[in-house]
Amino acid sequence: MSEPLFVETVLVPVDGSDESVTAIEYAVEIAEKYDAAVHVVYVLGEELVRGIETDTVDREAVASEAEAFAEAASExxxxxxVEVTSSSAYGFSRTQKTRHPGSAVLDCAEEVDADFLVIPREPSTDGPGDVLERAAEYVLLYASQPVLST
Known part of the structure; x- marks a missing residue:
């Protein structure tokens, strides 16, 4: 017989998509059930990271959007x-070949000591913010924590 699930921190990666809002709702419900906290990580995709690095994307606008998602989670x-904390992560790097949205999510899970992950599994839309469809499969394959893919 397996032991009961013990959850202190639920990690929910977001990317600015509508599916991210739904994932936040699920994460809060799970955290409430287990008397846990939620950590929201805003994952920046390749297009946004390149735009920030070349000054073609306003870094402050991206930061504002990330803050808006953290505020939405708190609301x-x-x-x-349920306590909500937040951070952001680059899901792409020109200097680290192994940097991938999925690895960014799993790195964050390790950093915040997450016990449970809720990740949107979005259709591929090729939008600048929609990076989690690439991360979901990776996270489902390699996460050591239980994962709910919404």
Missing amino acids: TAAGTG
């Missing part, structure tokens, strides 16, 4: 007793 958790 979703309001009244539940």
Whole structure:
């Protein structure tokens, strides 16, 4: 017989998509059930990272969008007793060949000591913010934590 699931931190990667909002809702519900916290990580895809590095994308606008998602998560958790923290991560690097949106998610999971992951599994839309469709399969294959793919 397996032991019961113990969850202290639920990690939910987001990328600015509508599917990210749904994933936040699931993460908050899971955290509430297990009396856990939620950590939201805003994952920046290749197009945004390249744009920031070449100054063709406004870094402050991207930071504002990431903050808006963190605030949305806090609003979703309001009244539940679930604590929400947030960060952001580059899901692409021109200097690290192994940097991938999925590896960024798993690195963050390790950093925040996440016990459970909720990741949107989006259709491929080739939008500048929609990077998690590339990360979902990687996370499902390599995560050591339980994963809910929405």
